Amino acid sequence: MDGSCFEEGQRKPRATSSSVLNINVGGRTYHLTYQAVATYPNTRLGRLVTSTDRRCQLGLCDDYAVQGDEYFFDRDPAVFQLIYNFYASGVLQVQNELCPRSFLEELSYWGVRLKYTPRCCRICFEERCDELNDQLKVQEELRAQAAVQESEALFCHMRYAAQRWRLWNLMEKPFSSTMAKVMGVASSFFVLISVVALDKTTGELRPVLEHVETFCVAFFTLEYILRLLSTPDLHRFVSSALNAVDLIAILPLYLQLFLELFIDETHTGGHGSQHEHEIEKVGRVGKVGQVLRIMRLMRIFRILKLARHSTGLRAFGFTLRQCYQQVGCLLLFIVLGITAFSAMVYTVEHDAVSTNFTSIPQAWWWAAVSLSTVGYGDMYPETHLGRLFAFLCIAFGIILNGMPISVLYNKFSDYYGKLKAYEYTAIQKDRGKKTKNSHTNVTRREKSNTKSGKIRAGGCPQITHMGGSKLREEP
Numbered sequence: 517m518d519g520s521c522f523e524e525g526q527r528k529p530r531a532t533s534s535s536v537l538n539i540n541v542g543g544r545t546y547h548l549t550y551q552a553v554a555t556y557p558n559t560r561l562g563r564l565v566t567s568t569d570r571r572c573q574l575g576l577c578d579d580y581a582v583q584g585d586e587y588f589f590d591r592d593p594a595v596f597q598l599i600y601n602f603y604a605s606g607v608l609q610v611q612n613e614l615c616p617r618s619f620l621e622e623l624s625y626w627g628v629r630l631k632y633t634p635r636c637c638r639i640c641f642e643e644r645c646d647e648l649n650d651q652l653k654v655q656e657e658l659r660a661q662a663a664v665q666e667s668e669a670l671f672c673h674m675r676y677a678a679q680r681w682r683l684w685n686l687m688e689k690p691f692s693s694t695m696a697k698v699m700g701v702a703s704s705f706f707v708l709i710s711v712v713a714l715d716k717t718t719g720e721l722r723p724v725l726e727h728v729e730t731f732c733v734a735f736f737t738l739e740y741i742l743r744l745l746s747t748p749d750l751h752r753f754v755s756s757a758l759n760a761v762d763l764i765a766i767l768p769l770y771l772q773l774f775l776e777l778f779i780d781e782t783h784t785g786g787h788g789s790q791h792e793h794e795i796e797k798v799g800r801v802g803k804v805g806q807v808l809r810i811m812r813l814m815r816i817f818r819i820l821k822l823a824r825h826s827t828g829l830r831a832f833g834f835t836l837r838q839c840y841q842q843v844g845c846l847l848l849f850i851v852l853g854i855t856a857f858s859a860m861v862y863t864v865e866h867d868a869v870s871t872n873f874t875s876i877p878q879a880w881w882w883a884a885v886s887l888s889t890v891g892y893g894d895m896y897p898e899t900h901l902g903r904l905f906a907f908l909c910i911a912f913g914i915i916l917n918g919m920p921i922s923v924l925y926n927k928f929s930d931y932y933g934k935l936k937a938y939e940y941t942a943i944q945k946d947r948g949k950k951t952k953n954s955h956t957n958v959t960r961r962e963k964s965n966t967k968s969g970k971i972r973a974g975g976c977p978q979i980t981h982m983g984g985s986k987l988r989e990e991p
Contacts, residue, residue, distance in 0.1 A: 535551075537564070538585055538586040539588075540586055542591060543593065544593045545586070548603055556603070558627055560626050561603070562627070563576060564577070595614065595622040596626070598610075598611065599628060616641065653838065654834075654934055658938050671684070680745070681746075684746040686742075703735075703821070704822060706732045707819065707822055709732055710732035710733070710815075710818050711819050713726075714815050714818075729769075729815075733765075733769045736766045740762050758823060761824075762821060762824075764814060765815075769815070835928040838927055846916070849916055854880055855880075855883075858879035859879070861882065861902050861905050861906065864897070864905070868902075873895070883909060887909055887916070
């Protein structure tokens, strides 16, 4: 041990007590020399021994005993033991048993920086902090969902609070009641029906399927309006990704109907099918027709409505949000690989006879297909050098595709497990409330029956007919 520091229980002469700092942390006494503490003047104890203002010194501690010249600190003694060893050795150790956040809070209080830890310990500690922050993000998101879905107090200040609360449970909590389950199954059923109708919008069944699609959109519109009317927080409702998907699912049809008002409805001469007349009509309107095509294409996003009733899809969306940096790096590497290998192959293949590599943009498709290890075979190099570049492109694609799998899978499995546990807890909580309410109702009925029985037995007269003419009172 360093000779300038003294542990608890060591005997020291009273003559040198003026050069020793006596501190009490959480009931444990420590002794440090002023020289050892003053080596780090930016720490709390360093400012305590270097300050000449008595008021400032007392402001740095929680209490002070004049008799023993002892400063008291109401902090964690387990963490301060590491601080004490830091003043003795100049190295700050980190224990894995300590909570990273609590440890950082204690370091901030004592003014000791994390840079004094060894590099190996600091790397492990920072990894633990990152893992903890990721876990806290998941918990915060789940807690935010629970705060909206389970807090009945949010509806107290609203009009028709009881009705809106029941409507909210019906639309947002599929396991809250039998009717809510039916609503969730119906929503998923209409999503699948609308997607099938979208895929079959050509042929003889097209008019019938268009009516089916219109009916599905009407159901989605009613569902969205009911959610909007029952929400306790309009800002959170608008900013929700799932609600944005619901809006995208119904907007294309209404925008299409609105834009068709500007189309000239004059009858087209000649004979032809309805599909040919629509193509001719779209050709006349120009830019409006292009917008209509985009609107029709946007209808495919209805399939994303299943994320509201699918735990896996919601976990996948959260995984992409949490790993946007890794996904962004992956896309960047893909773009770099496509650009580099397409230029290489074009350079050695554009002079070949009957080659498909007529330009670098044409080679982009080949590079994208090869980099993803799909290999359609519609374009392939014929020279030896071009085949070497193709092999390097495929090898680079295999390495690139394997890099983010472990990170994405760990994030996905972790969040999926927590989301399923949260849903199970919510279901059990709803069942517990129903059981409690049923027991309460039974108890109330039993009390009312007991009370009425006591009233009848307590002397209330009952009048009965005797012989049709005489009356007798029975107690």
